[in-house]
Amino acid sequence: MSKQYETVIGLEVHVELATKTKIFCACSTEFGGAPNTHTCPVCTGMPGSLPVLNKQVVEYALAVGLAVNCQINQYCKFDRKNYFYPDNPQNYQISQLYLPICHDGHVEIDTPAGKKKIGIHEIHMEEDAGKLIHDEWEDCSLVDYNRSGVPLIEIVSEPDMRSGDEVIAYLEKLRLIIQYLGASDCKLQEGSMRADVNLSVREAGSSELGTRTEMKNLNSFKAIARAIEGERKRQIELIEEGKPVVQETRRWDDNKESSYAMRSKEDARDYRYFPDPDLPPVVISDEWIGNIKSRQPELRTEKMARYQEEFKLSEYDADIITGSKHMADIFEAVTAICGKAKEAANWLMVEAMRLLKEHDMDPEEMTFSAENLAKLIHLVDNGTINRTVGKEVFEKIFAENIDPEQYVEEKGLRVVNDEEELRRVIEGIVSANPQSVEDYHSGKEKAFGFLVGQTMRSMKGKADPGAVNRILKELLG
Amino acid sequence: MTAKEILSLTAVQLGKKIKDGEVTSVEAVKAVLDQIKAMEPLLNSFVTIEEEKALEQAEEVQKRIEAGELTGPLAGVPVAVKDNICIDGMKTTCSSKILWDFVPTYTATAVENLKRSGAVILGKTNMDEFAMGSTTETSAYGATRNPWNPDHVPGGSSGGSCAAVAAAECFYALGSDTGGSIRQPASFCGVTGLKPTYGTISRYGLIAYGSSLDQIGPVAKDVTDCAAVLEVLASHDEKDSTSVERKDCDFTEALRDDVKGMRIGIPADYLGEGLDLEVREAVLKAARILEEKGAILETFDLGMVEYAIPAYYVIASAEASSNLSRFDGVKYGYRAKEYDGLHGMYKKSRSQGFGPEVKRRIMLGSFVLSSGYYDAYYLKALKTKALIKKAFDEAFSKYDVILGPASPSTAPKLGESLSDPLKMYLGDIYTISVNLAGLPGLTVPCGKDSKGLPIGVQFIGDCFKEKNIIRAGFAFEQNRSYEMPQMAADAMAGKEEK
Numbered sequence A: 001m002s003k004q005y006e007t008v009i010g011l012e013v014h015v016e017l018a019t020k021t022k023i024f025c026a027c028s029t030e031f032g033g034a035p036n037t038h039t040c041p042v043c044t045g046m047p048g049s050l051p052v053l054n055k056q057v058v059e060y061a062l063a064v065g066l067a068v069n070c071q072i073n074q075y076c077k078f079d080r081k082n083y084f085y086p087d088n089p090q091n092y093q094i095s096q097l098y099l100p101i102c103h104d105g106h107v108e109i110d111t112p113a114g115k116k117k118i119g120i121h122e123i124h125m126e127e128d129a130g131k132l133i134h135d136e137w138e139d140c141s142l143v144d145y146n147r148s149g150v151p152l153i154e155i156v157s158e159p160d161m162r163s164g165d166e167v168i169a170y171l172e173k174l175r176l177i178i179q180y181l182g183a184s185d186c187k188l189q190e191g192s193m194r195a196d197v198n199l200s201v202r203e204a205g206s207s208e209l210g211t212r213t214e215m216k217n218l219n220s221f222k223a224i225a226r227a228i229e230g231e232r233k234r235q236i237e238l239i240e241e242g243k244p245v246v247q248e249t250r251r252w253d254d255n256k257e258s259s260y261a262m263r264s265k266e267d268a269r270d271y272r273y274f275p276d277p278d279l280p281p282v283v284i285s286d287e288w289i290g291n292i293k294s295r296q297p298e299l300r301t302e303k304m305a306r307y308q309e310e311f312k313l314s315e316y317d318a319d320i321i322t323g324s325k326h327m328a329d330i331f332e333a334v335t336a337i338c339g340k341a342k343e344a345a346n347w348l349m350v351e352a353m354r355l356l357k358e359h360d361m362d363p364e365e366m367t368f369s370a371e372n373l374a375k376l377i378h379l380v381d382n383g384t385i386n387r388t389v390g391k392e393v394f395e396k397i398f399a400e401n402i403d404p405e406q407y408v409e410e411k412g413l414r415v416v417n418d419e420e421e422l423r424r425v426i427e428g429i430v431s432a433n434p435q436s437v438e439d440y441h442s443g444k445e446k447a448f449g450f451l452v453g454q455t456m457r458s459m460k461g462k463a464d465p466g467a468v469n470r471i472l473k474e475l476l477g
Numbered sequence B: 001m002t003a004k005e006i007l008s009l010t011a012v013q014l015g016k017k018i019k020d021g022e023v024t025s026v027e028a029v030k031a032v033l034d035q036i037k038a039m040e041p042l043l044n045s046f047v048t049i050e051e052e053k054a055l056e057q058a059e060e061v062q063k064r065i066e067a068g069e070l071t072g073p074l075a076g077v078p079v080a081v082k083d084n085i086c087i088d089g090m091k092t093t094c095s096s097k098i099l100w101d102f103v104p105t106y107t108a109t110a111v112e113n114l115k116r117s118g119a120v121i122l123g124k125t126n127m128d129e130f131a132m133g134s135t136t137e138t139s140a141y142g143a144t145r146n147p148w149n150p151d152h153v154p155g156g157s158s159g160g161s162c163a164a165v166a167a168a169e170c171f172y173a174l175g176s177d178t179g180g181s182i183r184q185p186a187s188f189c190g191v192t193g194l195k196p197t198y199g200t201i202s203r204y205g206l207i208a209y210g211s212s213l214d215q216i217g218p219v220a221k222d223v224t225d226c227a228a229v230l231e232v233l234a235s236h237d238e239k240d241s242t243s244v245e246r247k248d249c250d251f252t253e254a255l256r257d258d259v260k261g262m263r264i265g266i267p268a269d270y271l272g273e274g275l276d277l278e279v280r281e282a283v284l285k286a287a288r289i290l291e292e293k294g295a296i297l298e299t300f301d302l303g304m305v306e307y308a309i310p311a312y313y314v315i316a317s318a319e320a321s322s323n324l325s326r327f328d329g330v331k332y333g334y335r336a337k338e339y340d341g342l343h344g345m346y347k348k349s350r351s352q353g354f355g356p357e358v359k360r361r362i363m364l365g366s367f368v369l370s371s372g373y374y375d376a377y378y379l380k381a382l383k384t385k386a387l388i389k390k391a392f393d394e395a396f397s398k399y400d401v402i403l404g405p406a407s408p409s410t411a412p413k414l415g416e417s418l419s420d421p422l423k424m425y426l427g428d429i430y431t432i433s434v435n436l437a438g439l440p441g442l443t444v445p446c447g448k449d450s451k452g453l454p455i456g457v458q459f460i461g462d463c464f465k466e467k468n469i470i471r472a473g474f475a476f477e478q479n480r481s482y483e484m485p486q487m488a489a490d491a492m493a494g495k496e497e498k
């Protein structure tokens, strides 16, 4: 590769909103459920049915828009996007084209070169489609409309990102903001957050944009990073070979780590957008905006400051804990129960982070209860178990959300404080290891540690380390 | 009472007699079912007749009337409902093959309101397919005929409802009006029809044609019935976002024979070229009767009239092209028997399921919404709509009521209109702008032409001013008595002789 290239990336992010009911009817948005059980005439597009806007959708969209510094269209409208597909029961999707609710915002991300603003072109509200299921056995397709009408917002960025790292940083930032607002849980794997990547490359220094492609089906940050790298390389190769980049939509196959074309611009559909006559314009008053602003929950920076102030956490600790809304929620809940913020922070930052890394999990996937971690902290704190056993119990809590009190009893993990029993065990260890005793007396400090270890092992870790040290020193003279 | 006596009553008169115990709801339903049996082979006003259900309902309603639970003026009175209005468990086809077997699991709010008032539903009336047409000839279930002369059309698209009321196959009916679909057939059939202000009656359960123009409304024998039915139908509905919360729905209060000082404007643009002379004469005579009663008449230039038809066909077709895309053979209704793949299924099911007029409007609507044409057609039509509304606003700053014909001519012969769609579209010239401006309109019979076909006069009111047109219509009709077509009277007489 002789020339230098610059990658230009913009994102379209779909986020499923956390409303209890759908955007245009009273059906539940709950995940799962037997096919077509969360449906009614409206979300199955029955003739004569009419949509009625769920106000909560507007409030969430406003909350997100305000949090990412958008301008609000105080007179916004819904439009119909017309296309035929069976997952779309009316054969049009109710979305926003001409007057979306939010526009012209930005978020700030951290890059190695410092802070960078990523522009947000617009945010619009729309309805999700149903799911098509192919029945291989009967050789037919079935449709489940449980997801049809689940509210979404689409956040369209400006083409301001230049690398996969910037894209991930932008997505993480966006996800955190939305989670903090409670507007969505933003789970990529479950599809409550979905990102389409628009990417083009151009020679470094050029001010003109290259031809872009759009990549779909990206359901993890890693897949997004890989897809960006793959597509960047593919486009550079084409340019180097003197071949044109075709404007098209491509589907990323994360297993094969390659993409293939879904449809090109030539057969792009004409969606015949027009204002939905069934839905009057949404008029958003200054008062309503003020209301949303005043109800806006604490965002991450505010939370970080509060953790340092109220719980005396270090900036580093506060940063790690607030890095996930779910982690912060657990931290606060545990602290509220046991009153030991430092301990709660330690368990989460050290043990929980280690296990997350080990299992390649997102903090959002932690399912244990705050009560159980609070109980564990209490057990260690009052000396019922020692810290080593505590770590083992935490792993159980993390994996299976066990009740630590019950677990410690069942497995007999209480610290042994019985002076006589300890003394008997240590006497046995001392007499069984004459060489170590001799080493100790000749000044080898390591030998002492060895004898402590032997004691702990024979006590299965349940011995109180302070007592072991004291008795051993006494016996060795 | 004899069947003939019962069938000659208006809806409100029958309601009173049922309440007074002079006749039962069951007797009324039986009389009307007999009349349906006699008339249907000649008229084809109905797509679906629910004989057993109607009798069951009548028995139940009668008990509730006797128990004093139902006290409204329409309790126990049989009604027919246009076939684009959904009723739970009753086939609803929009007179289209594509919905040939469709049975909704929900009921339109308008029908819920009727049921609450103790109405007995007889069945569903024939219409132009998806309400697209002015003759009821585009129905997939055969044309309806005009009871005044079966060689002529009843008008449309609510032709079944209007013919049924005229032929005494029901005491009143529900129609829907997107561009004149209640008012024009009412005038062709010699009955009274009212389209209320947009948003007055919930559209929930009305299968949409042009959503921003569609309104349900009553068809009846006189203005009193229309006002009484409208009072039952009008309600704010949370299920329809375009429904309006009104506090002035006591429409029967306006049934006063008093037009003294009422300012009535007659648009000169409604009396010009294209208007049949006999229609012109009858309408102007109606105006003079009101003048004699103390109304102040004035002729004026409304303007924008020639732009109403193109604007209407662009907007209504655009909305229809999208509204009708859900009829695809996937979930319900007609699906082609043989097809290749998903798109083959869509194409064949829709090609075979829709009639030519519906296809024409879907294509027209898809065209005006396609990229590159949107601004030139759709946006321009919306601007025209706003200008038409402005022209009416100006007129209503001077007049309480606008008076004019409902249609340029009386009912044409069957087959005459279909061969020339453009001519058929021009027939809507006096009714369409009322929908574009969202106004209320009422047509009342005002005479007959030399062929014996009815002529209607149209009263147009400002938004939410139904009471003005009801008052004008009521005062006018005090000068005439309700006339029934001969064939309907003959059918009753035939029964008396047996």
Ligand SMILES: [Zn+2]
Binding pocket: A022, A025, A026, A027, A038, A039, A040, A041, A042, A043, A044, A149
């Ligand atoms: Zn629903």
